[in-house]
Amino acid sequence: MESLRGKNAITYTRVSTTEQKTIGNSLTSQKTKIRKFCDLNGIKILKEFEEDWSAKDFERPEYKKLKKYALKNKKNINFLICVDWDRFSRNQKLSAVEQLYFTSLSIELNCIDAWRDFSDPASTLINAIDMALPQVDNEYRSKKIRDGIRQANKEGRYVSKQPLGFVKGKDEFNKPLMKPCEKLSPLINELFKDFSSGVISQNQMLKMQKYRPLKLSKSNLSRLLRNVLYAGKLVLKENDKKVKIIDALHEPIISFELFQKTQMELDKRSRYKQKPKKYNAKLPLRGLLKCSKCGSNLTGSGSTSKTGNKYYYYHCNPKKCNERFRSELAHEKLLNYFKKFELNKNVKNLFIEILKEQYLINENSKIKLINQLTNQIEKIKNDSLVLVQKCIDGIFGDDIFKKKQAEYNRLISEKQLELENLKGIDDDIEKFVRFSIELFSSLDKVVKYLDHEAFNELMSSIFEEKLEFEDKIYRTPKLNPSIKYIYQEMNKLVIEKQKTEDKISNVSRLVLEMGLEPIRTLLFIGF
């Protein structure tokens, strides 16, 4: 790295609150590492910024100062240096935006643990992956948390935020279990009784003096009356759809009979109100289309012909506008449109190969981290034994022993959790990606198998705006920027077919822009 000599840098170090205790990750050790690197390469450090803050975005106090400083002194600064890419941010899109900002100031963002030579075109791709991997990792972690909540729920233990009238608590095994709030729970009980009597409306209840302490609002009152947790039950969701009610472990505030009576009362009253339009499988694009004549949102409905056949149409508000077309035609044209997203097989394979390679590198650092954690746990366990010995020897008393012991136990369980998380990160990202790319490439076939929610999710991740159907074709829709880019690149690649075989840089750019976003969407909707 000859070219680094004589260059100037500012540095940025960051820890999250949980990481702070982890040896090897502290601010000081990050700083030392960077100083050593700069020393070795003849880089002069102009200013060091350190962030003791955990945040998902760039709303970090020290980071803001850094940007201000960089802007003011841009002429003198060549590099912004971090230890690793995930120190910078675990959100890929934000990283890319911030990196662009520094590039605009002619400041190069780089990381000493994975120094990239940006004069090499292939580095753009690697860099995109550098920034994407921490995010993928984050998402696996949050999936882990969701799984944990689901498991607790299955056992009847409600672990999310307590609804009004419940407070935090512990059961006899010292596990979290909410309990009725002494002050508010009798009021809630009364509220259910009042409402189910059928005499008092929700609006009246909102005004009643005695319910003031509950700080009710229109929306939280109706939610409250529908919440089965008050009756000591819990709703289990499976596949986001199937609903099953089970007995929960927490103490109820009302009886199940009272709850059921309340539901009947609620249903009775809502029957008088207008029903919202239900999803109709024959009209999946309802809500996703805009009128090409007047710009209003289109709706859809079926009508029976003289011969008794039922036909479905999308149409504008008939009072204002006569726009109307057959639903089947709109569906068929949409599938045709999706066919445009078919990816070239060579490009698909190349992308997967590149990702696989990068994944292996990441895998190695994961193993390193696992070893590190295992050693740390061993050390704490040892310390804990020493502590016991010291207590036996009478060096200190029971109080200190208990306090220290609790701290060790907490540290051990923290590290064990971290370890579990690491081990839990699925080993088949490649499989996921391969599968997702295949799917993305055959959207026209895939959409048939999506349910309503997944279909809407997919549509909104592909299109930026509602679609307009005019003279039997779709007006060129506004695509999500990353999808748009792939689509454009695909067309270029098709034109230059013979040249594409080993043009890594083309693919690199493509992947950079694509930024794993559509894949994430597909993963999100359950593929």
Ligand SMILES: [Zn+2]
């Ligand atoms: Zn219209």
